[in-house]
Amino acid sequence: MSDAVLDDTSLPHDVSTFDKGYLGDGHTLRSWLLTTDHKRIAILYALTLTIFFFIGGVAIALVRIELVTPAQDFVTADEYNRLFTLHGIIMVWFFLVPSIPATFGNFLLPLMIGARDLAFPRLNLFSWYLTVIGGAFTVYVLLAGGVDTGWTFYTPYSSIYSNSHVIAAAIAVFVAGFGTIATGINFIVTTHTMRAPGLTWFRLPLFVWAMYTVSVVIILATPVLAMALTLMMAERFFGVPIFNPQGGGDPILFQHLFWFYSHPAVYIMILPAMGVVSEVIPCFARRRLFGYDFMVYALVAISVVGFFVWGHHMFVSGESPYANLVFSFLSFVVAVPSAIKVFNWTATLYRGQITYEAPMLYAFGFVGLFTMGGLTGLFLASIPIDVQATDTYFVIAHFHYVMVGGTVSAFFAALHFWWSKITGRMYPETWARFAAVLMYFGFNFTFFPQFIMGWAGMPRRYGSYPPEFQIYHVLSSAGAVVLAAAYLMPLGYLTWSLRWGRRAGDNPWGATGLEWQTSSPPPTHNFDKLPTVERAPYDYHPEGYVETGEAARTIEASQKGGEQE
Amino acid sequence: MTAARITPAEKAALREPWEDIARQRQAVELGMWAFLASELLFFSGLFAGYTIYRSIYPQAFWEAGAETSLWFGGANTAILLISSAVVALVPRAARWPGLGRFARAMLWIGALLGVAFLVLKGFEYREDFHEHLWPGPDFKLHAEGAELFFSFYWCLTAIHAVHLVVGICLLARLAVAGARDPGWFTETPAVQATALYWGLVDIIWTVVFVIIYLPGRGG
Ligand SMILES: [Cu+2]
Numbered sequence: 059m060s061d062a063v064l065d066d067t068s069l070p071h072d073v074s075t076f077d078k079g080y081l082g083d084g085h086t087l088r089s090w091l092l093t094t095d096h097k098r099i100a101i102l103y104a105l106t107l108t109i110f111f112f113i114g115g116v117a118i119a120l121v122r123i124e125l126v127t128p129a130q131d132f133v134t135a136d137e138y139n140r141l142f143t144l145h146g147i148i149m150v151w152f153f154l155v156p157s158i159p160a161t162f163g164n165f166l167l168p169l170m171i172g173a174r175d176l177a178f179p180r181l182n183l184f185s186w187y188l189t190v191i192g193g194a195f196t197v198y199v200l201l202a203g204g205v206d207t208g209w210t211f212y213t214p215y216s217s218i219y220s221n222s223h224v225i226a227a228a229i230a231v232f233v234a235g236f237g238t239i240a241t242g243i244n245f246i247v248t249t250h251t252m253r254a255p256g257l258t259w260f261r262l263p264l265f266v267w268a269m270y271t272v273s274v275v276i277i278l279a280t281p282v283l284a285m286a287l288t289l290m291m292a293e294r295f296f297g298v299p300i301f302n303p304q305g306g307g308d309p310i311l312f313q314h315l316f317w318f319y320s321h322p323a324v325y326i327m328i329l330p331a332m333g334v335v336s337e338v339i340p341c342f343a344r345r346r347l348f349g350y351d352f353m354v355y356a357l358v359a360i361s362v363v364g365f366f367v368w369g370h371h372m373f374v375s376g377e378s379p380y381a382n383l384v385f386s387f388l389s390f391v392v393a394v395p396s397a398i399k400v401f402n403w404t405a406t407l408y409r410g411q412i413t414y415e416a417p418m419l420y421a422f423g424f425v426g427l428f429t430m431g432g433l434t435g436l437f438l439a440s441i442p443i444d445v446q447a448t449d450t451y452f453v454i455a456h457f458h459y460v461m462v463g464g465t466v467s468a469f470f471a472a473l474h475f476w477w478s479k480i481t482g483r484m485y486p487e488t489w490a491r492f493a494a495v496l497m498y499f500g501f502n503f504t505f506f507p508q509f510i511m512g513w514a515g516m517p518r519r520y521g522s523y524p525p526e527f528q529i530y531h532v533l534s535s536a537g538a539v540v541l542a543a544a545y546l547m548p549l550g551y552l553t554w555s556l557r558w559g560r561r562a563g564d565n566p567w568g569a570t571g572l573e574w575q576t577s578s579p580p581p582t583h584n585f586d587k588l589p590t591v592e593r594a595p596y597d598y599h600p601e602g603y604v605e606t607g608e609a610a611r612t613i614e615a616s617q618k619g620g621e622q623e
Numbered sequence: 624m625t626a627a628r629i630t631p632a633e634k635a636a637l638r639e640p641w642e643d644i645a646r647q648r649q650a651v652e653l654g655m656w657a658f659l660a661s662e663l664l665f666f667s668g669l670f671a672g673y674t675i676y677r678s679i680y681p682q683a684f685w686e687a688g689a690e691t692s693l694w695f696g697g698a699n700t701a702i703l704l705i706s707s708a709v710v711a712l713v714p715r716a717a718r719w720p721g722l723g724r725f726a727r728a729m730l731w732i733g734a735l736l737g738v739a740f741l742v743l744k745g746f747e748y749r750e751d752f753h754e755h756l757w758p759g760p761d762f763k764l765h766a767e768g769a770e771l772f773f774s775f776y777w778c779l780t781a782i783h784a785v786h787l788v789v790g791i792c793l794l795a796r797l798a799v800a801g802a803r804d805p806g807w808f809t810e811t812p813a814v815q816a817t818a819l820y821w822g823l824v825d826i827i828w829t830v831v832f833v834i835i836y837l838p839g840r841g842g
Contacts, residue, residue, distance in 0.1 A: 148739040174640035285668030298774035305770040
């Protein structure tokens with residue numbers, strides 16, 4: 059936190075003798091697959107999730123090709139169902155849910171609180187293996203011919219009628235879910251028991267708060283999904299009629315259990331993203347985060363209220379009008395803390411010395427897209443509009459703005475912000491800025507037309523459609539090409555930077571978090587001497603403070619817009 | 624921190640990244656409580672479903688409840704409660720000088736009681752099959768909702784049994800590892816964590832007993 063601590067604990071890092079830190083601690087496959095170092099496990103996660111992101115991306119690319127023409131002509135209707143189901147399952151459970159916590163949370167949480175590792179390093183490795191085992195089941199499903207229920211696994215279709223690999227897909231989600239629960243427990247315990255001396259709860263960076271609150275949501279919501287899937291599998295396999303009307307059961311019960319998890323799952327995706335943005339914006343505005351306390355309360359409020367809005371997914375399922383009313387009201391309520399966060403990020407910019415490095419551009423992208431997604435969520439929270447828009451592309455566009463526009467933008471903000479900490483190298487700034495702008499543009503290009511066609515009545519999950527919607531589908535598919543390019547670019551230039559990128563030094567952004575006080579990449583034990591904390595977070599421009607050293611040079615360099623050596 | 628004054632037993636029980644056994648114990652306990660909260664939500668899906676259907680089909684649940692075997696259910700409840708009392712002695716005994724062997728004996732007794740529970744459960748399942756209490760075309764009862772009751776019967780008891788098997792393995796593992804390294808056994812937080820888990824398995828069973836075996840008795 060404070061620069062005084064920085065000065066007397068870590069020796070100035072000599073950039074010419076490049077210390078590979080934790081990356082140099084063993085090069086064999088075994089040293090990676092059996093590691094208990096949270097930083098290496100984060101890398102394992104990052105590689106795994108990247109692979110799944112691209113598999114899920116290929117599935118939706120095929121869907122978007124099919125949708126260019128109104129007729130069902132590129133894949134069969136049955137294949138189409140399997141493609142969008144695979145896209146949904148992979149993107150939700152094998153990318154978005156674990157994305158930020160399992161990679162950046164894993165890497166940064168111990169560094170940000172001044173600890174040597176997570177509380178349970180072996181459990182941490184175990185959760186990665188659970189994710190991989192779940193992933194293996196998904197790959198099996200993919201190779202065996204897929205699953206066609208949609209990512210929601212609704213009964214009785216999934217439990218009785220579907221002729222596809224439902225059980226294997228449900229096991230995949232079940233196993234990966236327990237991987238996430240293990241990560242959640244690890245984060246909760248770590249935050250409670252391993253904070254550095256002086257690091258009180260209200261001095262924690264918001265990223266740590268985000269990891270903590272998301273972990274609580276994870277451990278309380280995920281098991282309910284696990285039970286819903288277990289009962290669905292029991293019905294499919296053993297014939298117990300829990301969701302089957304023929305035996306007196308009710309398929310709607312499955313929807314209740316499913317959404318009790320899957321609405322909070324949206325917050326499992328978005329809270330970490332909010333944490334990232336709360337780190338990035340103060341750093342590049344050189345301002346203390348506006349309304350720190352309220353940012354914390356907002357995170358807590360979102361995670362609590364988020365548990366009580368699930369019924370808004372079932373307004374047309376025959377839910378009682380009184381239940382609908384309550385769920386609708388609470389869905390409006392949960393928008394309030396989200397709005398507080400957006401206002402506070404904006405207020406942080408006020409009178410800041412803003413610079414537009416790539417992480418900041420991605421963070422701005424997050425704020426814009428999340429606001430769009432959140433506001434259209436209010437449309438859907440009001441029952442009359444939801445009845446009109448249920449199961450249309452309007453809903454698709456809404457949740458992609460939140461989950462993809464929001465979370466994925468923040469994921470890339472984090473990737474660029476902490477890239478130098480993770481690898482010791484700088485990414486090429488010009489390329490990264492271009493990719494950030496392209497991603498924002500490509501995203502809107504892809505999904506904005508979906509709002510319009512959804513409003514006009516285009517339903518989701520159909521491979522063929524009336525010709526009047528074609529213009530929107532063509533626009534959307536063209537946008538997807540741009541978006542794909544924007545996702546592929548970082549893969550190229552970040553890989554390039556591993557070898558040819560400029561050596562970054564320990565704190566290229568002049569940022570305040572504890573993670574910047576150790577070397578880049580950090581040593582295996584994280585800190586040569588464990589830090590102590592004397593100040594609140596985001597202490598940019600404390601009184602009498604002049605930018606010096608690396609920080610000043612970087613700011614100067616970035617103002618010239620260059621990435622020169 | 625107090626790294627200088629670590630006893631060999633503490634050293635055996637310390638795991639990376641901890642430097643202080645008291646902190647580590649705190650962390651493991653908190654982690655176990657968090658896990659138990661998660662487990663509770665896992666079972667609550669079933670309990671919620673049961674509650675809803677019971678309020679829709681009160682009569683059928685009443686009739687179906689009377690078909691369960693109170694003898695098996697009662698005996699198993701007694702067995703698990705005794706095992707719980709036995710296992711609850713372990714965390715204190717393990718740390719008490721000279722009581723290590725006693726604590727390990729209690730672990731074995733707890734595990735054996737768990738096995739006895741499973742054996743009885745097996746016999747009970749066999750009887751249930753003979754009586755056509757498995758939901759499906761040959762199901763014994765005809766009231767609408769009775770099949771649902773038995774769906775919950777099978778799911779609850781089976782999922783509970785899986786937890787019990789895990790618990791038995793944990794108790795046995797602790798007893799074996801403790802015999803091999805008695806010093807580690809006195810200090811390791813695994814003792815408290817295992818006992819907590821066993822407590823949860825027992826508490827879940829008492830709820831199952833009340834909602835599955837007691838409806839339809841009396842009156
Ligand atoms: Cu929702």
